[in-house]
Amino acid sequence: MRIAHDFSNSLTSIIGNAELIEEQISALLKPPIPEPLTTLLDQGLPEIQDVVRKSREMAQFINTLQQYARQQPTSSRTLDLNTAITETITMARSLLGRKIQIEFLPSEDLPQIYMDRLRIDQILLSILVNSKNAMPAGGRVTIETEEIFLDAEFVAAHPGARQGSYTRLSITDSSAGMDPETLKRIFDIPNSNKTPDLASLGLPTVYSILKQFKGYIDVESWIGKGTRFDIYFPQTPPGPITPPSVEDDDEVLVLHLLRQPTQNALSPEPALPNGSLILVAEDDTDVQRFIQRYVHRAGYETIITSDGNVALELYRKLTKEGNQPALLISDLGLPGMDGRTLCNAIRQEHPTARVLLTSGYRIELEGNSRKTKDGFDFLQKPFAPNILLATIERILSKPTI
Numbered sequence: 025m026r027i028a029h030d031f032s033n034s035l036t037s038i039i040g041n042a043e044l045i046e047e048q049i050s051a052l053l054k055p056p057i058p059e060p061l062t063t064l065l066d067q068g069l070p071e072i073q074d075v076v077r078k079s080r081e082m083a084q085f086i087n088t089l090q091q092y093a094r095q096q097p098t099s100s101r102t103l104d105l106n107t108a109i110t111e112t113i114t115m116a117r118s119l120l121g122r123k124i125q126i127e128f129l130p131s132e133d134l135p136q137i138y139m140d141r142l143r144i145d146q147i148l149l150s151i152l153v154n155s156k157n158a159m160p161a162g163g164r165v166t167i168e169t170e171e172i173f174l175d176a177e178f179v180a181a182h183p184g185a186r187q188g189s190y191t192r193l194s195i196t197d198s199s200a201g202m203d204p205e206t207l208k209r210i211f212d213i214p215n216s217n218k219t220p221d222l223a224s225l226g227l228p229t230v231y232s233i234l235k236q237f238k239g240y241i242d243v244e245s246w247i248g249k250g251t252r253f254d255i256y257f258p259q260t261p262p263g264p265i266t267p268p269s270v271e272d273d274d275e276v277l278v279l280h281l282l283r284q285p286t287q288n289a290l291s292p293e294p295a296l297p298n299g300s301l302i303l304v305a306e307d308d309t310d311v312q313r314f315i316q317r318y319v320h321r322a323g324y325e326t327i328i329t330s331d332g333n334v335a336l337e338l339y340r341k342l343t344k345e346g347n348q349p350a351l352l353i354s355d356l357g358l359p360g361m362d363g364r365t366l367c368n369a370i371r372q373e374h375p376t377a378r379v380l381l382t383s384g385y386r387i388e389l390e391g392n393s394r395k396t397k398d399g400f401d402f403l404q405k406p407f408a409p410n411i412l413l414a415t416i417e418r419i420l421s422k423p424t425i
Contacts, residue, residue, distance in 0.1 A: 106131075124163055127164070192256055302352075307357070335354065356381055
């Protein structure tokens with residue numbers, strides 16, 4: 025999706041610049057606040073915070089469209105559903121707020137399921153967001169788990185279900201419920217001239233994930249009484265997982281939406297002494313400036329190029345001069361020599377070289393890791409400054425072999 029790639033590059037620059045402005049305004053508003061600046065509290069700071077928030081939402085919207093259009097290969101394994109829910113429920117309570125009570129009723133001795141761990145979080149949190157939106161005045165959500173066998177009679181009455189043993193996750197809310205027509209369209213992507221919001225894409229994405237993993241979802245709703253979602257997870261590997269056929273894909277829609285940047289995250293302590301050199305190969309000038317600005321603020325020097333062939337020659341020249349870059353940051357789609365070929369060439373000549381690939385396209389990763397299939401660290405665009413710096417710190421803190 026070329027358009028998603030281009031939007032991702034633009035949002036990388038927008039988010040970075042907006043966060044810089046927000047940080048600078050916040051610094052000016054530290055007590056005691058000079059009288060001429062007090063108006064920024066009401067007019068200035070809220071607006072730039074809104075730009076940051078909306079840009080992040082748009083980034084997640086693009087990510088969701090990519091997920092829906094082309095499900096990414098995932099690393100599935102057997103895991104305990106009760107444990108996964110317990111680990112996520114604190115975040116879920118924070119998401120729903122004080123007006124909504126969550127009760128978790130786990131079944132004992134629950135068989136393990138075959139599923140990708142992060143997808144469980146995505147399914148659970150997407151449905152909880154839907155319940156929250158359906159209960160603006162507050163209410164109650166009950167989460168239950170149990171082992172169940174879907175027999176031939178159930179399958180005959182529920183198109184798309186498969187006979188067999190499953191672990192069922194049930195989520196029941198005390199909302200006003202849905203009428204039959206609304207219920208019929210609950211998993212459809214909204215058909216509107218307006219850009220759909222993130223919440224409206226949550227349930228279609230849940231449906232797509234379960235279809236991919238050979239699971240099943242059923243919904244019942246009663247006007248004035250509430251809505252119940254029953255999610256059926258396979259207990260054994262369902263065979264080769266194939267992407268669902270959709271006409272128009274960790275880190276994962278809802279999780280990214282919830283995990284806001286930490287305060288003062290723009291200036292982490294660099295992993296290596298100030299002055300360490302980072303070579304950046306990036307053909308988008310806005311992204312170049314964004315990376316250079318924040319990498320410099322963290323204490324690193326940078327050399328920027330927009331061409332893969334030039335980047336390889338620069339790396340060789342610098343290394344020969346005794347100034348081997350501490351890290352190469354390369355976009356995947358460079359002119360001349362593409363980023364993957366560049367990284368492979370550098371690793372072939374310098375096996376311990378540290379490299380980081382970036383791209384606005386979604387690419388196949390190694391399981392649930394942040395590495396490509398050929399072993400390179402990878403950062404998905406658009407990324408926020410704190411994520412970029414945290415990734416650099418993580419890579420540079422690892423000892424070379």
